[in-house]
Amino acid sequence: MPAIVSVVDLVKNYYMGTQTVHVLKGLNLSFDEGDFIALMGPSGSGKSTLLNVLGCLDRLTSGKYYLGDVDVSEMSDDQLSEVRSTYLGFIFQSYNLLPQYTVVENIELPLLYQGIKLDEKTKARCVALAELVGLGDRLDHRPLQLSGGQQQRVAVARSLVNDPHLILGDEPTGNLDSKTSVEIMQMLRELNRAGKTIIMVTHENDIAAWARRVVRLRDGRVESDVRNDSRTVLEVG
């Protein structure tokens, strides 16, 4: 499997006044296409920062970040926006839907910034995605009229609308109860089986157990990098 994401000597520092906070201290990681990775670690370990860097939302201080074959570490703000728009899908802990838009309009949102014409075809695609996540009967609802689980389904559908190479989840089940968490994770596993590469941050072991590979960070360094063999075996069997 070719590596879809690889980081070389990734360093990220934050500057607070005169103080320098070293968040990521030279990470070397490589994620394969079609993998399902959970990033774990205690708070302050740098897992969220890593996810932001991988999501092209944050810039690295030094090192290299290759997305596919492309070096994105030197890209301009506009180019990074384009990368997000074309190759990445995001699922956030707090859903981050726009309250003034309907379900379909929220799903449509990433397409708005791709410069493509929004017409019946794109709308049909959004409706199909809404049906895929089981919200075919809630198309014109606003986010506040939906439950947390339903909102996160909308977010999942939204992350798929641009057919991304990589889906990034920032504690996608953090605000959900265990039952809806399982539903969302099932959905993500389905997506992964269909070929999507997923990287998610979580601090819950039973959520991480859904992933195929678990990377633990501590103090800005990789503490452990484990393949979830039992699961892999199960799937093979």
Place this chain on the structure above:
Amino acid sequence: MFGVSGGTLLLIATGGAALFAALVAIVFATGLAAHLPFAANTAKLQRSVSLAVKSLWLHKLRSVLSVLGIIIGTCSVIALMSFGEGSMQDALDDIKRQGATNIIVRSAKPPDDSATASKGFVTSYGLVRDDLERFSTLTTNADVSRIVPMRVFPSEARYLERLVNARVIGTVPDYQVVNKLELSRGRFLIDNDDSDLENYCVLGAEAADKLFPYEDALGRTVGMRGHFFVVVGVLKDRMPTGGTGGSQAAEDYNRDIYIPIRTSRRRFGEVIFARSAGSRSAEKVEYSQVTLTVNAEVDTPAGRAKVQAVGNEIKAMLEKKHPRKDYAVTVPLDKLEEAERAQSRFTMLMGVIAFISLFVGGIGIMNIMLATVTERTREIGIRRALGAKRKDIVMQFLVEAVVQTTVGGLCGAVIGVASVYCVPALWDVIRSTSWLTSEMRLPAKLHVGSIFVSVCVSVLVGMVFGLYPAWRAAKLDPIEALRHE
């Protein structure tokens, strides 16, 4: 119409800005914006407009309040310009009614009158027959089409027991043409009345009303200073000239009684005695006033120059013969030009007020937009995470501001135009029905240019004042924006 004044320059500047705004609006509307660097395509722009409308609709009250400044600004620009134009037009019409091609020469008591008075009982001053003859040389080369002399003195006019304090005006038939008098009954004086020294008179509307409230005035006899005059005509009510500044005081013409000038001289003599409040005076004035009509068009610069030239010629003539300065030359055209200058100054002032009020409106917009940007920080973060570029965010907020000010400007224009038509009507109703017996009229003339300019300026204001908040929004760090609660 205008000289190159500050007003004109301002008008040009505003017009230029408005043109620019209109151009931008057209570019936006027609989708030419697709070729500009900051918009990827038309579909996106249409989309941003509809999104902007949606976001604004979410906070209806706030949106309305924030554009209130623009609405009021636009509305007041149009209303003020229209009312200003209306009243100025009124003033100009007033001057034109006096005859803008006329030159009025009056006899005036000389300032060093006390010295003259001590010489004798009779004060003698003013225009004399020689002056009139000299004036008549002007008619030979057709510069002056009419010369109307007047001799004015106050007198009581009686009919039976009824009495009115009138002004007796001895004049010639041309007076009617020069002063644009309209007859309600009978006829005005004719040449034969003058040459035959007839005791005929024409009454002003109020004089006729006071003397003959029940009877038909025509054919009746009116007594003045011991002489009796047969009424041959009655005038229509004549609007008093509003004292439009300068030497011309407000005059009420409705109590005037017109008689042939030669009859006046023959019956009443050259010296007029006047009694007032215990003191007596006698004045010898051959002509109280001479009105000359210059053969020129007021609306052309050449015509105006001609009126001025003739005016100067007359002043020069009189200066030589009247070292005592017992005359005054009034050129109503001067007042017309003064009024026009006042109008252009007024236009400039309005322009400044317009600018200030729209500027204030723009600050209101900016204030709300900044608050909105703070409030919607998270939304900005979400959009950025989903692939929005900085310019997309700039566009979003800029479009919101421009949509607001455009709609505000259009609303203001509608209200302004409506007020131009409604307020004067309402004013008339109030004036006619209530205890408020104000003579003040409220003339309004829709100033079409101000509608265009003010709407365009409000669009421009949206762009200018929306830019900074939009830039602030775009500058936000996506991660911090996403974390914002």
